[in-house]
Amino acid sequence: MNNLRAPDLVIIGLYLAAMIGVGIYFSRKNDDADQYSRASGSIPGWAIGLSIYATFLSSNTFLGVPGKAFGTNWNAFVFSISMPFAAWIAARYFVPFYRSTGAISAYTHLEHRFGPWARTYAVVCFLLTQLARIGSIFYGIALTLQALTGFSMELIMLITGICIIIYTVLGGIEAVIWTEVVQGVIKTIGALLIIGLIIYDMPGGVAKVMEIGQANNKFSLGGFSPDFTQSTFWVVFLYGFFINLNNFGVDQNYVQRYHTAASPQQASKSIWLCVWLYLPASLLFFVIGASLFAYYQVHPEFIQAVKLQVAATNLPQTATAAQIAEAAARLSPADYGDKVMPHFMVTKIPVGFVGLIVSAILSAAMSTISSGMNASATVFTVDIYQRYFKPQMTGRQTLWLLHLATVCFGLFGMGTGIAMIGVKSVLDIWWELSGIFAAGMLGLFLLGVISRQTRSHEALTATISGIFVIIWMTFSGSLPDEYAGLRNTLHKSMIIVVGTLTIFLIGLLLTKLRRGTAVYNTTEPAKQSVH
Template structure:
């Protein structure tokens, strides 16, 4: 890491070494698949709640949210406002359901409800969602560390990914949860430190930041009109509710944690603890974006290197300095928002503290990726390998499979991150991909829970209709201008909302028609 002083390198190295040590420590307990995937139901609710919070607070939040707020406003914060309602539904219905089944996989019950096809479909959606999530997180951390080290994003992903794979494979879900407890604290303190440094460097302090933010509408939550063709307040609120319901209600990352709790009550408490911590924490990251915007508006010369770099990335490698400068002059804040916080870290954070901030960013990424690796390996083991390849796999064979699958999904996540290099906004790309992959899965789950009279054939037709609608919504922008009226008219974040409703309502209506 050639651009970082030795003291910062030592802090980062110590953090990475500690994470690997934690994995080695908990590896002593991993004598069975139940311990690797459920921690034998021995984790207290408060620790699970902090680990869920840490999973939510990924590097997409740490870097993407300030970048989003810098380039726009606080519209995306509405996503967080939807969490309490989604959590209430999950705690009331989903947590008791999963605890009662005792199945470590969130998708096993779908086979009992609709047949093997439903389970396989949901598993496919989940694994694609996890690859998109892990890839976007790998991309986010590489984007930040590249600004600090000068190394390529590919190399950064490989080095950090290797550390994550080691401690996740060794320690299992218990190592994931307890490292996330530490990581949740580190990343929150890192955010507080960043906002403190911005304010202390800002001439005029908080009042000046607020004045600039008000003038440029940086604190807006979006339009309150019932307009779903743009990112209005209501569009983001609906999107957030469906995504968070998907997270709390049927995402293996969270469902698996419910089984690690000592009781159903503790599992429910963990969900609410996550919500009440995440709400103010996410607001803190939006505040960072607004503060950075005000700081560079008051000091426009300081942001020029970022604009020039963003312009150079948009042009060919042999572009002249004049061409780059002309391009830079046309860029809007949204075009380089993701690069602003790493740049501030490089130029304004004192030696010694940079290592702490980098560790916070690393922790933000590592918690999400390690959780995704463990959950994906569990689903692969339970819903694919044991279901279709070797149903009799037990004992050491199952534990060996979990080790291999965990490492494999870590590598796939890295490759996905490499493929995302060059995207405009890490938060946007994650939101779009998660909405596409999760829509059909959530619709099928709700269909199974809303009515016990919906049959297998009704569900198959509903999913086929829903997938076709989701594909149309996703790719209709490719339709020629002569047939523009056939394009999907709503905002891209509404894909999960429409897809979910189409599947659940189609299946319900088909079952009612049969009864009549």
Template sequence: MPVLDLIIFIVYMLGIVGFGISFSFRKRTSSDFTTGGGRLPAWAIGMSIFATFVSSISFLALPGNAYSGNWNGFVFSLSIPLAAWIAVKFFVPLYRKLKSESAYFYLEQRFVTWARIYASICYLLTQLARMGAIMYLLALPMNALLGWSIPMIIVITGISVVIYSMMGGIEAVIWTDTVQGILLIGGALACLFVIFFTIPGGVSEVFRIAEQSQKFSLGSFELDFTTSTFWMILVYGLFINLQNFGIDQSYVQRYLTAKTEDEAKKSTWLGSLLYLPVSFVFFFIGTALYAYYDAQPGLLPEGLTGDKVFPYFIVNQLPVGFTGLLIASIFAAGMSTVSTSINSSATVILSDHFSKYIHPNPSERLSLRVLKLSSLVMGLLSIVVGLAFNGVTSALDAWWALSSIFSGGILGLFLLGLLSKAKNPHAIFAVILGVLVIGWMSLSSVLVKSGMDESLANPLHTNMTIVMGTLTIFLVGFGLTALFNRKTS
């Protein structure tokens, strides 16, 4: 590795970890650790929301997705503005009014304790899967660059994030996210410009090859939910993003860090709308890489595809200095999301479990101790999950599948509480049925291989699991409520 690239990367790692740790020297309460005392500026919160969106899943998997296929995955980003509008209109005011550090406090108020426990456990499982996928993708470019083993890189980066997340709290997370968000935007744009200026034939050649190979296609517009069509990805993206804004602790917690409700709304718009053009850049990088190696086929080793193409380009085709910048950008993207997940998971453990069932009304000192210990435990577990990701064909597909399963349809439960007069028994029955639907859709392919009749297999695309689970819970609960209300009348 050239000395300049190594210096850039080391300076970034030491700088960001040191910056995060610096927040631990301030006198803080548990509220400071989880919500920053509600005094953070809207622009920084918005950058943090954006940086949470743009993980290494985006930085590496989106270009890999565009390189291997087309722009079908970009349709996911198109659903974000609608989800953000719903969040600003309904979700932000709701959580600001409740003034609870937990996103799942509302479910307990609307139903009873079981709903809060169920939703918080689903959230913790989702975050473990997400952090594992991110740390695995972080390891790919360093493995290509230095030859270090992927497991060792996962462990080192995981521990680095855990240190400042555990010590600095939400303020460290948001301010480091802000720095990292700026860095990853600069790194992505720098990479795109390098491709444009080094491909034989220039920018026009990128568009010619991409159009010839139908790389800009958004997928089939048939109303088909069994394959990855435009409509399937759009519906999936809308449900995932509604879940992010409506019931994801990572986002809800940020609504509470703002000074006012209007500031929280501004930060939500900034973070969500900034992701749209940046994800466009990531997909364009993947398409440009396809054109770059199609025009110069001898540059790419045979058999190298998918998520590993972009790291290979960074290591072998970028000028000295740019490689260090891009490696730092990838780490910025991943570390920002992992630190957010660690902090929000620790908040869930304290608010939804420890304070309710183990030690009600804990002291400030005990609360801070639990938050730090929970941060450490979740960070270490995420490292284990990251090691389990080693060797998957597509980290993006694996993450989308796991997020659908672990979501548990909690968005459906949330909407049921928000939009209906459902009683607790109706909600319980609806969730049980929703979990059965999610289990069947997730495991049907395995059951078919073990001898189950193929006619009983899930006919829909894997990503529709979260959609059908959510709709099952909401529609069944809504239907039971209407039915029993009519009988009562």
């Protein structure tokens, strides 16, 4: 059943039309590949910072973070706390490095250091990461709009995907950045509107939220013991540091933006603007999750409605009411956390406000998807097609290929989102997949930048070792009981930490051993001649 009234539909329609209009406006300037991929270095730093902020503030944050806070606590907020540490390294070292190379792709440097295999491996890791990111965001937006419209999640992904593809293909990176500036403002206003409506309708207001939250340990950041098998403060902090270092330092989504700035200083300032905007914004979404938990504790009948809805979705259509009720009784808050905010929107938000909030959620999804599509198309064009198939391409051919690749990655992302239908937590699935795919890319990049003496075969050996470690940490939990001793006992968020360090440290060790052997072979004959 469609829960959107005419005013809401008008607001959503105007928003989608405006985004397509932005793409049409900027399409007049996209007459070459340089303008399409880097906007000819003409974007001010504050706009780039807002753009990066909007990319971080995706629908995974808009929907996944409140769901996570509802189902558990504020442990995931430690991810945001780690951001300034990664941002300092990126602004100090990575931005000047990329600006000095002038290469639009973040991975060209790896070929110069280690050969074509390194560049290709990093590109594959990046593209898989983007598919996971785009897919999880498509799934998150479909989850909300299905509750509001009654349409199938597949149809919702198709409609929103077509709109995103149109304005991204037409407008290029400049349209992506300027629409993200607008979207960053819209999604922040949407979050403030949601928390305002929750508190307004909450008996006892903020004091009651605090009381219920403290009684249920909702504000905990996780344990501080050095336990890496659970989602402690330190596990999430390490995960956040490495993921954010990957985002700011290696991810083409962000590196490509550094090239659109007028100067390295402007590019560095954009990183810090993103950090200081995202920290309070992400905290706001954790407050929303804790407030929703308190609200639904005061109104237990709403919790039962959500649980019945989730249970019915997970069971066959032939399930009886008794079977659905039995399945619902077994659900924990972590099992239905992602479904709570869509339910609140359907039942409690007034007409007109729903349209504004849906537009905010759409903007959260569209900003990240569009930037991921543009960056993926750029990487595919530069690092794969031009590198291996057709090095000499005219400007018109390159621009045409960028358009085609953008469309293809948008479609692939939709397919990934459809494959994710049914996952318990959109934030959990994104964190797990990003950790798996990003670990090898970040480890290899750090090895190439920090260790100037490491050679190609040493880097290759280290990378292969890291891949085996990542595979083992990811899949060893499924080993049969007779091989229980071989299972990975570390928390899944540690995959990127261990995988990155494996590649980096093995590469350093092999380099040290080679140099030590070379010194020994050089000095040994001299020692013999003395005797």
